[in-house]
Amino acid sequence: MTADLTHVETWLFDLDNTLYPAECEYMALIEGKMTDFVTRFTGLPRDEAKALQKRYYTEHGTTLAGLMMHHGMEPKAFLDEVHDVSMDRLTPDVALRQAILSLPGRRLVFTNGSTGHAERVLDRLGLADLFEDTFAIETADYLPKPAMATFEKMTRRHDVTSTVTAFFEDSEKNLAPAALLGMTTVLVGAHAAASTADFVHHRTHDLAGFLTSARLKEA
Template identity: 40%
Template sequence: MSPAPDTWVFDLDDTLYPPAVGLTDQMNHRIREYLSRELGVDEAGARRAQAQLRAEHGTTLLGLMRTRGVEPEDFFRFEECVDYSALQPDPGLRDALLALPGRRLVLTNGSTTHAARVLAALELADEFDGVFDLQAAGLVPKPHRATYELFLRTYDADPRRCLFFDDLPVNLEEPRALGMGTALMTGGTGEAFEVLAREPLQLRVRDLVGTLTALSQPSAVEPERL
């Protein structure tokens, strides 16, 4: 039996806030504006370039660094044009996070600046014990295995006692292979979460607050109780 989680790991965008907020769409628009200037292409060309860079390198930034020598600081200037006012605090989420036993960490492919702005807008800046961003990962993004291994070493975390929430299935494959519990954010209606597997724990999450509230009791995450 896997031990109960004591390290709660969260992706940032479209996980700690719902996709309907539109912040990810806003960021992608700004990134494509950057690509249009950098590559001298129109919107359609920028979309194709973004998709190709992500497919071949994992993130747009890493692809631009490898193929065009772009500096991270220059690329991340697109964040200065992002309107974070679309994010609204959720007191229920704050309370649910604080009730979790153990550490709460963010693992994101974004920058530290972006993470700080998102958490501040959500009024969650003091509710996390650490943020592991793309630069902390040596600019190697999720879903590369090395990123998760470095994350675990950085926080001296036992993968068997981690539960990682992310909205992209591909980002959960390596954590699960490393022995981490995983929770896929899907949205929708119905029960707050569904148990897909127990060793390690694998959840499909429709309601983050409801799921965290249910899991905040140590006995709730014991396999025989799920």
């Protein structure tokens, strides 16, 4: 069904596995670098380090947040190392660029990744010029989504009115606080159709197609 987004004035997008398809497995490269880092940092066997990495992600929103909380780790070296991967798997999507370009109003990126990572990915995807700004993990003082405090900080920093904002995410749990604030939520990815959460308002496996078909506010 065509989504009615005629009320939306601010378009808020997650970055990884949202503005490019998860199927390209770019994040798998980053996750592998995370496992390398956690193995070296903790001294654990690799399989145990990977399990710890996943547990911290589940419990704290990011592996980084868990390492900072439980091990007192400084974040910069971690972010620099894990995001230093080949970008060959990322391919510009002309249809997605046109769909985002056609959106009326403001466009922002809201990511648990670093500022530098977001800049590189957006540039590689040919989307960097379409967004007003990026709210990254450094801006959040390393407190990741889905923390409500981080959503509130983002809305204050960018003067976002939640009731006229649509938020696009591949992670279901990150849409819950957005919905509580009054945002329209869109779950993106091949897994989206299976979601039954009442805080997910729309679901799509094809972001470009969803935006192109949606009813938008007249410019």
